[in-house]
Amino acid sequence: MKVKDILKVKGSKVYTISENSTLxxxxxxxxxxxxxxxxxxxxxxxxxxxxxxxxxxxxxHEGCTENCxxxxxxxxxxxxxxxxxxxxSIDYIQAVMTENRVRHIPIMEKNELKGLISIGxxxxxxxxxxxxENRYLIDYIEGKYPA
Numbered sequence: 001m002k003v004k005d006i007l008k009v010k011g012s013k014v015y016t017i018s019e020n021s022t023l024x025x026x027x028x029x030x031x032x033x034x035x036x037x038x039x040x041x042x043x044x045x046x047x048x049x050x051x052x053x054x055x056x057x058x059x060x061h062e063g064c065t066e067n068c069x070x071x072x073x074x075x076x077x078x079x080x081x082x083x084x085x086x087x088x089s090i091d092y093i094q095a096v097m098t099e100n101r102v103r104h105i106p107i108m109e110k111n112e113l114k115g116l117i118s119i120g121x122x123x124x125x126x127x128x129x130x131x132x133e134n135r136y137l138i139d140y141i142e143g144k145y146p147a
Contacts, residue, residue: 001089001090001125001126001129002086002087002088002089002090003084003085003086003087003088003089003090003093003107003115003117004086004087005090005125006090006117006121006122006125007086007107007114007115007117010115010117010121011115012114012115013115014039014106014113014115014116015029015033015035015038015039016038016039016040016041017029017038017039017040017041017051017073018040018041018042018043018073019040019041019042019048019049019072019073019074019077020043020072020073020074021072021073022069022070022071022072022073023056023059023068023069023070023071023072023073023076024069024070025073026038026051026056026073027053027056027069030053036052036053036103036104036118037050037051037052037103037104037116037118038050038051038052038073039106039113039116040073040074040077047081047106047113048074048077048079049073049074049077049078049079049081050077050078050081050104050106051073051076051077051078052078052103052104055076055077055078056076058076059071059075059076064076081106082096082100082102082105083105083106083107083108084096084105084106084107084108084117085107085108085109086107086109086114086115090122090125090126090129091126093105093117093122094119094122094123094126097119097122103118103119104116104117104118104119105117
């Protein structure tokens with residue numbers, strides 16, 4: 001199974017936020033949309049990073065100023081983002097996420113954002129594949145296929 005198969009089911013909607021937005025605005029987007037990350041863009045609508053609630057918690061833990069809520073997204077976002085392609089396999093994406101300890105990966109094709117895959121999407125896709133495989137094997141063992 002490939003990333004494009006997940007995007008066909010999930011869709012390509014990606015929530016973004018400006019790098020100049022406040023952490024309070026980012027937090028509001030997380031809660032109002034029930035999402036776990038935001039792709040960060042600059043004034044030219046180019047991707048410059050990604051931010052998750054954990055990035056905000058880390059900033060608070062590391063002693064951000066009294067006005068933490070007014071701090072800019074650009075100050076706490078992850079700048080070196082890992083991207084993937086629609087043609088990447090789900091097993092590869094899972095390995096990349098595990099190795100780099102990331103939960104969300106933007107999917108890019110020719111500098112165009114095609115979607116965002118979460119670790120939950122990957123696990124769900126793998127469960128579905130295994131269920132289908134198991135059903136075919138059970139049917140084969142029980143002799144339900146003409147031979």
